[in-house]
Amino acid sequence: MFSKIYDALMSDIDYEQIYTFLSPYLKADDVVLDAGCGSGYLLQELLLHQVDAMGIDNDDQMLSLAQDRLQTSNLRAPLYHHDLRDKLDIKVDVIVSFFDVMNYLKGIKQVFSNIKDALAPNGLFIFDVYQESVLDDYDGYIENDNEPFDYQWSIKKDQMKLKHKVITNQEIYELTQYVKPLSYYLDILSSLGFKDIQALKGPDIRKHYIIASL
Template identity: 45%
Template structure:
């Protein structure tokens, strides 16, 4: 089993509706939207189904195949591209979404934010979530294990701002790193690029929710 297969199984029971409903009031049907780091399509598919014009990009081919399958099964248009968010985008958008802690997978985000800003249309904005700094203390020595319906053991360790997750599924072991920076780090980087930043609370109390507008 690949890590992507395991990950998709692990998130099957997560209810993404509160996140979708939090995002929708910020959107208009006429806008062109980018789901940056769309993964298996848990945000992209419901928004596309609701009538929004959404393009999905992700660096992981296997995750994009899951998103493509979900769009096919729902008889929805497929606008998916494999792309590294640190490199220039070939299209422009009114709204760029970065949800499910996408930014936490980058060790430093200035290059990513520069790239995304260049891809924004006039009056466009970035909408995203990211972990609060307190999350590091919660995950400092975290462990969980399950045998049904999926067999796995998950441990997390913290060193500085780096959060390392180790997931074992039978004989396979995967390691995933995330980086949890103070909220002012993200604010400072975005404001240095000329974006106006508003930080609010949202459906996941572990996270900050941020809107950065041109």
């Protein structure tokens, strides 16, 4: 199943580096939502640094892996099945959404509106998206490897989309990511009333890291 493939391929990311990037924006009493938490690596890192955090994802298998990861580390956090295109019935201080979650979603304006409604006054939304340059950089990309399992990962550009195909010994998985100009995201945030919008460099040089507040 793809959740286990994803989990394995995400295992070598430097999550301490990502926490170091995030930490200046987190206050001691903040409640943080990891939106699109996947199998829980970043959520685990936040909890290890005593951040009051919870996670949501729209894949039950991912959430099961996240739960197992936290239990193995003797950590606890609420985990919920949720699609970001639907309204969030919570209030938190910070919402983070990393590892190009937003590139997988259509209907970004509705997603951002739902996120805004879930933020407390003066709340922060911090997320990453791919830069447009990845469209050409990854067009025709092919990776063959046998660690942590035998697989081939190929990527093709289709206008403003990246089409991914992952082939293992048993399955074929196809994924689509939507790559937009930076201005697309900034304009939507501004139209919804977000303030102090910044696009920064961060841990992954292929991405924009965007921070917006209420």
